[in-house]
Amino acid sequence: MTAVGTRDLIVEKADALFYEGGFEATSFADIAAAVGISRGNFYHHFKTKDAILDAVISRRQQRTSEMLDNWQAKGAAPRDRILSFIRLLIANRIKIMAFGCPVGTLCSELAKLDHAAQHRAAEILGLFRSWLTGQFQALGIIRQAEAHAMHLLVWSQGVAVIAATFRDEAFIRREVAGIEEWLDELLVAPAVEN
């Protein structure tokens, strides 16, 4: 066993290739070449392509949880935590303009394939949904907390799709500014309305 196990390396490379090329269009040969092992060796670690997808989704769930925990632990106010989420669109803008959102595009693809793993992929978005709902609740916005969380998911997914279609960075920055405005207007409104 090396410092980073071959299995972990396979999952890491498969994750990137599924994001950049799509799950269906990525072959075992592509992943094996990226890892630098033979196709035969591949099957020592994963029996089927679906097993790799499963591991990739688990990895993404894991990393998403860690990211959310980090944002939580940094001890900032809920508003700043929500801004961390929003600014993912800026931080990842180059890849988003090329390939869209890794989670949104995977969910869309698996829905069309009617793939058994589509619900596990949806759980990744569910992690953001729950976490964002918690942030709004922490701000005293209770009744509408989940609706606001869903709206933030809608907005960011929409920006990702349009950004990948038109490849316009100024557009991303304009929409992100709009999201931040929307958030601040929410926070000055009487909490009883929310």
Next chain:
Amino acid sequence: MTAVGTRDLIVEKADALFYEGGFEATSFADIAAAVGISRGNFYHHFKTKDAILDAVISRRQQRTSEMLDNWQAKGAAPRDRILSFIRLLIANRIKIMAFGCPVGTLCSELAKLDHAAQHRAAEILGLFRSWLTGQFQALGIIRQAEAHAMHLLVWSQGVAVIAATFRDEAFIRREVAGIEEWLDELLVAPAVEN
């Protein structure tokens, strides 16, 4: 030649299959089976798979243009025309919850495949973008017309992705109500601000 030419039937079936299963995952055999012809006969009408995709995109451009012209010709006020666009999300909710938006998911897939046709697919969204921009201009909103049009595209694409992920019809109706509220708030604001 029959009432509906075989070529047209191929494009129609391919359009539906690309939407419901994705471009990459749809094979010639799938389309031939849907049309009811042999694979060999297929090549009499289309030399390559990319040629079919090209025809499907042309068909979608054509039908989108016709739909926008119809909305325009109905003589309603620009606000009502914009509402026609927004309510596509309600009218097509069943298919959207299963397969997402036909245009958005195609653009996302072609971006990942780095396919030569990705710009032609983006033009379909461009038709909506231009038409919506025109509606805002007709309402006296000049400076921000295009930004508002883009924002409507963002919102509807975001709803489509999240609807396909969580399969929640109440969510779609809630977001559509939110879009309509946003629109009406825009229209009561002083035009000079926009």
Next chain:
DNA sequence: GTCTATAGCCGGATAGAC
């Protein structure tokens, strides 16, 4: 754990009879 070799299938694409 890693390799080579290969099976078996399905994809896009072609040739040629009718």
Next chain:
DNA sequence: GTCTATCCGGCTATAGAC
């Protein structure tokens, strides 16, 4: 214009040597 038959290549997956 439609068919059957077929080619070739890439795909997932397996077997077995090292």
